[in-house]
Amino acid sequence: MITVDSLTKTYGGFTAVDDVSFTARSGRVTGFLGPNGAGKSTTMRIMVGLTPATSGTAHVGGRRYADLPNPGLEVGVLLDASAQHAGRTGREILTVAQRTMGLPRRRVDEMLELVSLTPEEAGRRVRNYSLGMRQRLGIATALLGDPEALILDEPANGLDPAGIRWMRDLLRGYADQGGTVLLSSHLLHEIEVIADDLVVIGQGRIVAQGTKAELLASAGTLVRTPDVRRLAHALVDANIDFTDSAASGTHDALRVDAEAELVGQVALRAGVPLTELRAADGAGLEEMFLDLTADTQRDDTSEGAAA
Amino acid sequence: MTTLTLEHEHEAVRTERAVPAPIPFSRIVSVELRKSFDTRSGFWLLASIAITSVLATGAVILWAPQDELTYATFGAAIGFPMAVILPMIAILSVTSEWSQRSGLTSFTLVPHRGRVISAKATVAISTAVVSMVLAFAIGAVGNLVGTTIAGTDLVWDMGLDDFLYIVGANTLGMLMGFMLGVLIRNSAGAIVAYFVYSLVLSSLSEVLAASQSWWSDLRPWADFNYTQNLLFEGGFTGEQWANLAVSGALWLVAPLAVGLALLLRSEVK
Structure with missing residues (x-):
């Protein structure tokens, strides 16, 4: 030990x-x-x-x-x-x-x-x-x-x-x-x-720090939509926290601190079409890590996930 | 397959472990001795002691005037290259841990740097003594061969005390190199510093002593290189020993203490 x-x-x-x-x-x-x-x-x-x-x-x-x-x-x-x-x-x-x-x-x-x-x-x-x-x-x-x-x-x-x-x-x-x-x-x-x-x-x-399982579990939900702006507004109205999902490598996804079901309901009420809705395994960790590296990194992290 | 091997070993030992015995100092010395000639540069530096002794002996046989074909001449000729090579060996034994970065492993396996450095010092001093014995044996053979060729009488004009003076002088020279290695911890830097000390500073001191009487009086007390070189001539008086002790404290002991204090606290990267 x-x-x-x-x-x-x-x-x-x-x-x-x-x-x-x-x-x-x-x-x-x-x-x-x-x-x-x-x-x-x-x-x-x-x-x-x-x-x-x-x-x-x-x-x-x-x-x-x-x-x-x-x-x-x-x-x-x-x-x-x-x-x-x-x-x-x-x-x-x-x-x-x-x-x-x-x-x-x-x-x-x-x-x-x-x-x-x-x-x-x-x-x-x-x-x-x-x-x-x-x-x-x-x-x-x-x-x-x-x-x-x-x-x-x-x-x-x-x-x-x-x-x-x-x-x-x-x-x-x-x-x-x-x-x-x-x-x-x-x-x-x-x-x-x-x-x-x-x-x-x-x-x-x-x-x-923690077990890998713990850290990966606290990742929330990944949601992908062609209309990110409208979904973002709906989430703000519903008082749900979210961030840009840099880890997904594109600009059409959000990482939301809520269950997938709740996110789906918000999207339904707002009439936003979704192309993907799933538990964001590890994406939270990855985003945290990308944030950490952003200061020292030369590459633009929003362009790719392969960092 | 690799995992299998691992399993065997670990099942056997992982369960209950005795606290290992501490690493004995003699083992660290033997490892440091091995490290001083297991690289090409280390090997050839040590080999060059024997090689230059043979070359110097050959040069005396070939070119020395017949009436000077005595053991003392051989001794002087052999001592000269030795005074250059021994300090280099001492310097590199310390600085390579930093310049080659092998200290990362050495100081992790033995986490007390003082022990590693003491072992290096032990090896350096032993190397100096053994090299001198070897060199003078070669010189003795040269004396036998040389006088036989020239048909002159064998002259053994060097006693044990002369030999001890020369060993002492060269050991102190080697320790100067060791000190610079500890203080500077960089191969190139320490080697340059050694030559500045032994060639440049000594010439300046010489010039100063010739023109300034105060320095000429002070010199034996303050110029360690000068006093140390007087050892080669032997026959020291009580005052000369005092000169050696005072100048040595100034040039060797004090900077070595500073160097050691820094080395023990420094970061090994």
Whole structure:
């Protein structure tokens, strides 16, 4: 179990992490979701003691990371797959970690096999690795000590679709065996398919957290009509909250905070034709996420949903 | 298939776990030793100690005047490249954790940076001593071969104390490199700083001492490079040891303390 309590990190006047608290439970995959620069990596670096916190605490299995006698055996950490000496071979990087943790030599071969790096690839220097291979090597290093918890920063970066699928299965199996997995991502869809719990962070602050089911359930109703303006007026008259559904990728849809049946009645009374009316699974989360990213994103989010 | 392997392992160990034993310091030292020659650059830096020793020995045999063909000449010739290479090894052992960003893993597996840095210092000092022994063994072979070729008498004009003085001088030089690595934490920056210190500053000090008598008097106390180089000549008096201690506190110990304090608190990215 990983517990983060009121973690804050300021750089001069800038608050990178602002009073962040959450728990990643054992047996579950916790997705740490947020746009680039939201404070995910800083939070993770603080958790493992690479960055000193301004205030607040982080505990793994009830202890501060710095108090773990041999951290590699208790927490597997992958913060940046490219942060390795480019002149070492993949096998050598694993061997250095294996020796530091005091593990038998065979663990290196077992891990290479687990992450599907061939002996020939393992003998290459890391400067010649693709990002996907570096991620596999990083996962191998994290799993080497058979830890109870994993802290992974954007582990799917650079993996091809098959690789992402592979990692999803790997982490799922790991959590099902009782392990704690905390992984970050800036891609909602990527994290939606694997996480049990979600922690959403934006501009250093947690904006939502809970189980995936809870967060997806609170999404309301998606309604699509060629006459958005008239429907909007009718909803305002009926005193029902709604927003533009940026997540739908078009301008003819609204996300309404009400049951589908009620929305249908409002539309019927107003005489507005509907082309779609359904529970907006996840659309609420996606919109919240798009709002978060809107400030930092270069693309116009209203043009496409593929952000 | 991957999931299957995982299941096996986790069923076996996940249930009840003993608290792991702490990582012993000796293990961190052995890992740091391995890290100092498991890359091409690290390997060749270490290899260059042996290579330059052989080259320097060969140069003495070829070009030294016959009456100077003694062990001390070999020792001096070998010591010169060593004084450049050893500090580079010390610098890179520290700075590569930042410049190559491998510190992200090193300081996560051992979350006490002081232990990692102490292990690096241990490896650096051991490397200096072992390299010197190796180099002087090569020099001894050179002395044997050289005098045999030239037909001159074998002269072993270097005692254990001379050897210890030279080891001490080179170890201090290496520690200067180590200090700059800790303080600057950037490979290129620390290497440049080392050459500015050992070449530029020492020349300036030389020029100043020649024209200003106050500096010439103060120099042994304030110019660590100067006093440290005097070690190569050996035969230190009590005052010279005091010179070494004072200038060393100024140039080596104080900045090392500052560098360590910063390093322990800094952010590893």
